[in-house]
Amino acid sequence: MAEAVNPDRRKRPAPPAPPPDRGSRAHFGSEVRQRLDEMEGQLNRRPAPPSAVQPHLVFRVPLVKSAPPLQMKELLEGAGISVVSIEADNAIIAFRDELDLTSFREVLDGYEQGPATNPKTGQPYKSTGFDAIEYIQIEQMRLWNREDRITKRLADAIGLSGEAIDSDKCYVVDVELWHRGSVELARAATVELKLAIQSSNDPNDRVCDTFIGQLICLARISVKGATLSRLLDLDIVGEIELPTQPSFDIQQARRATERDFPATPRPPVDGPSVCVVDSGIATNHPLIANNIGHAESILTTTETATDQNGHGTMVGGLAVFGSVLGCYEDGSFASPVTLYSARVLNDENRFDDEELIIHQMRRAIEVFTRDPYRCRVFNMSLGGDSAWKQNSDRQSIWAECLDILAREFNVLLVISAGNHDLGFGFSPEEAEAILTTYPEYLFRDECGLTEPATAAIPITVGGIAEHDAPEVLRGAGKNDINLGIARPHQPAPLTRIGLGINDAIKPEFVASAGNLSFRGFAGSKQVDVERGMSVMSLSNEPTKQLFAFDNGTSMAAPLVARTAAAVWHKLRDELGEEPQANLVRSILAASATVPMPAQDLIAPRHGKEGIRKVCGYGKIDDDFALQSGDRRPTMYYQGAIPIDTFAIFEVPIFDEFRDANGKKRITVSLAFDPPVRRRRAEYLGVRMQYALIRGKSVDEIENAYRALEEQERAYYGRTGEKPQGAFQGSAKCNLQPSSKVLASSTLQRSSWEFMKSKAEYGDSYYLIVRCDRRWAPESFIMQNFAVTVTLEADEPRLFNLVRNRIRLRDRLRDRQRSRS
Structure with a gap:
């Protein structure tokens, strides 16, 4: 008889580490x-x-x-x-x-x-309960004291201990009461709060709204400063927060017309451009009409390129203007970006049923890469509605198609990570569960990436929240509890997370994708869209209203596409030819950092791996992506490398850099576009990796890597395992994350931080880039790639020092060596 299998069987958790030695x-x-x-x-x-x-x-x-x-x-x-x-x-x-x-x-x-x-042995047990x-x-x-009860935002208003409280000022605050495990005790806590407020005998002190759940107990109150000070010493109070003050008036934005803004200028000829592959575009929208270069239907069922459902127009508005909210608040809409639109979705927001997706995608790319458009950045805020890897460990056909097209056409495809519905709650119980389990629910299997976000060569973009301030509310509900699920720069409640196929870093980047709100009156709370916390863009019905609001990574992807288009345009001017999409990807990675609020939220429970799953390399710094800073110069190289060879690049290290005050950082990013095959267990046909070596000459490095190749062949033949690199110890800079973590990613970025480095390591370090065939056919002999190196220190002369030694962002010294 066959053994029954328990599908819920899990490994037992590892035993905890022993406690510190406390003596007797x-x-x-x-x-x-x-x-x-x-x-x-x-x-x-x-x-x-x-x-x-x-x-x-x-x-x-x-x-x-x-x-x-x-x-x-x-x-x-x-x-x-x-x-x-x-x-x-x-x-x-x-x-x-x-x-x-x-x-x-x-x-x-x-x-x-x-x-x-122990009665059986007569010996004492090893431990006690x-x-x-x-x-x-x-x-x-x-x-627990009053300093613990004051959140950072409230501390900015009243001081760390409440010393700056104005006794006569009225404060509207959110109070979290300790929940002791039952609804009855939670109700008793709200009674204590009300009694404490009533004891002030001030008729203006009141409880505006409360929520009593299975796990949390909240109250919004309006009290004078003197009462607030007393509540900071109330035992039943866990924390007091100053709500974010609403500043954006949705109703006013809805009333805005074309006459409220100056005429939108046309973008420069041959400036940066983005093609949005989506549901079309509202070509009659007055704020974007001058930026539209061409709109075309790729569908076989309709010839109209007009957006019928609004998604493409919202995405297009963000691709052109970036922050539409920022333009609205500035009172002016102007952008150098030319927008192209390829309509691939029908009126039901579905693909053409008569043609393969790869043919639709190919035709869209073919149309807009040729003259006169010459567009190289394509935004695809499209995807499935379920986690791909939950049901398959093999790449999807759609994603594989995009990988093939990205490599074939040398284009940069930007894809949204996808959204899930676990962030919505339409009952008090569901809403409370979301508020109390965020961000943990993001790590559930069903919140993994949709297809085609798992594609290896395109860029995938996840979401972070930009705001937690609600819209300006009027009437009886303006003082109801209204809490953003995420704080600014924390993961968006609807974003999907990685990793990708073979544990590749996916998504690579994050951008603003909106937030959700825990709101409603008394016990009838829900978690839903709140327009003040959503992403603002353009409406596809401009005769009714100019602006629309939505949430999701569909809104994040075009922000990255816009930056990518600007970088591509700048590189095209610098190089005098089309750059590799690899170079654009590499520069974007070099300019990204994970926002600290996201790190602080994720790291305690999920560590650096959790941060990579949610945020990848982080949020792109647009200014740095477009221009090296005085204290942060970036050098780059793009080219091709023969398969199974290595290249050595010299990285200048100056005394001023090495001896600068504080922490120094060297960041390396690498991008390449290998052949792929979904029918292979290892999806990438070529792998690349790099190492940063110091204190060695070029000849020593060359000889070591030649010897390494011979050792690898022999070692791999005996054990089936790859040996460690050519250099270990102090000669090898400790770039993190490691090459092992990055091995399956076509976009790799890692950094080495140090306080001091000895002068004996010399004024040049060396970056070794290796290219290894996995299963790529023998006819595939050259691999395109790009690499960047960024030096960062508190040294204002660093940019000029690098420029004087090599031409900044020009070809680093490339010394390729065959490993025959």
């Missing part, structure tokens, strides 16, 4: 007791809360980084102490109704007594 149980137990005594002394010295408001005990129990917080949670709850929060830094927030720590001391008694005796105590960082254990 008696000694460590006495240290913990001393800290408890100090906390109780602070409790006794606190001012009494308002009458009818019960005092509570709330304290912070920080644990070492390797600690299993759930063990401590179970230990405390077994002693009658509620755990109301587990913080990102692994600290536990404990809550107890009574103002004493007797139950905690009883836990310490069990810990200090040590292991009981109280040993999680040893993970506590005693010196950081303390009461």
